[in-house]
Amino acid sequence: MLGLLGLVYLSTVFAGFLAPDDPATQNRDFPFAPPTRLHVVDGTGRLHVRPFVYGLARPSGAFEEYAEDQSRIYPVRFFVRGAPYRIAGIFRGDRHLFGTDSPTRLFLMGSDDYGRDQFSRFLYGGQISLFAGLLGAGLSLGVGVVLGGLAGFYGAWVDETIMRIAELFLALPWLYLLFAVRMALPLQIEPAEAFLLVLVVIGLIGWARPARLIRGVVLSAKLRDYVVAARSLGASDLYLLRRHVLPQVLGIVLTQGALLAPQFILAEVTLSFFGLGVGEPVPSWGNMLASLQRYSVLSSYWWMFLPGVALIPVFLLYYAVADAFHQRSGAFSV
Numbered sequence: 001m002l003g004l005l006g007l008v009y010l011s012t013v014f015a016g017f018l019a020p021d022d023p024a025t026q027n028r029d030f031p032f033a034p035p036t037r038l039h040v041v042d043g044t045g046r047l048h049v050r051p052f053v054y055g056l057a058r059p060s061g062a063f064e065e066y067a068e069d070q071s072r073i074y075p076v077r078f079f080v081r082g083a084p085y086r087i088a089g090i091f092r093g094d095r096h097l098f099g100t101d102s103p104t105r106l107f108l109m110g111s112d113d114y115g116r117d118q119f120s121r122f123l124y125g126g127q128i129s130l131f132a133g134l135l136g137a138g139l140s141l142g143v144g145v146v147l148g149g150l151a152g153f154y155g156a157w158v159d160e161t162i163m164r165i166a167e168l169f170l171a172l173p174w175l176y177l178l179f180a181v182r183m184a185l186p187l188q189i190e191p192a193e194a195f196l197l198v199l200v201v202i203g204l205i206g207w208a209r210p211a212r213l214i215r216g217v218v219l220s221a222k223l224r225d226y227v228v229a230a231r232s233l234g235a236s237d238l239y240l241l242r243r244h245v246l247p248q249v250l251g252i253v254l255t256q257g258a259l260l261a262p263q264f265i266l267a268e269v270t271l272s273f274f275g276l277g278v279g280e281p282v283p284s285w286g287n288m289l290a291s292l293q294r295y296s297v298l299s300s301y302w303w304m305f306l307p308g309v310a311l312i313p314v315f316l317l318y319y320a321v322a323d324a325f326h327q328r329s330g331a332f333s334v
Helices: 002-013 118-154 156-171 174-183 191-205 208-221 225-232 237-273 285-293 295-300 302-309 311-329
Strands: 039-041 047-057 067-075 077-087 091-099
Touching: 002 118, 002 311, 118 156, 118 191, 118 208, 118 237, 118 285, 118 302, 156 208, 174 191, 174 237, 191 237, 208 237, 225 237, 237 285, 237 311, 285 295, 285 302, 302 311
Parallel strands: none
Antiparallel strands: 039 047, 047 067, 077 091
16 A cells, blocks of 8 residues: 555656646637547547547537547657656656647546646646645654653653643644634745645644654653663663654554645645635646636536545545554554
8 A cells, every 4th residue: 555655646756757738738729628538449440559539629609518520530649748847846858658749639637727737737736735745744743753752751841731732732623723824824925935834834733643642652661661771871861762762653653644644635635725725827636626616617527526536545545554554553543
């Protein structure tokens, strides 16, 4: 399961190579085009080794209704040159895994109201939504390990203060708190700044639960015989935490990370859906779903739901990974 999840993330890292088009390129002649059908048999019954597509045509007087123009076929070509892109923001390239000849377009997941390729936007949008969840979970766990470790190791007023703050965060409805914090921040900001703001807001809200769990592990670990012996031999607090105590929380950290990441992916999608996350033209799965707020889109174009449907297998993979980590860590309940 971890390998499959890694493939999902790799597909977004190499989105430029896998996507047939630039996510911001508009094709105003093809608004809300349905997903392109791939063929291997033409109208005469002839079998083709290479998959092909037909061009799209709109019947006379019809708007946003499409039919296949079978007068010419367009083979699907592999490793074609196209729009330039960067991989991981570093490596430049212009080769794409597949594409077709102009003037036809290859819309594997259909197009939006501006004629932008939904499949390309979906891959690029995963760079925002998926990594916001992953990095947000990492930030929450980092804060949770530090505060939970300090609370469990030192106890007394340190423990009381940190745990009372954690209880406050647990009692607050995190989604509404997320909305309130994000709405207090500037709306008109650059996409990169919006991503960082969303990441920080998401990450700093979810630290309380892992901190409480880590505190319990540290409370138990610091009383073990070898920790007491190391302390009696003059080991420093930092050495005890680094060498003997914190390594015991690894299992619960991995389990909580696999549980928090899908929650934070959903949080980013929700923020962007309501226009509080990363804005257009930069795609994220949330702002791709924002068009569903219009009834005409909701009722007529089923392919606009696909970014939301894609969340289901991603979440299932995360929960399967969390279950595997939980079984290996043994004693602690998720």
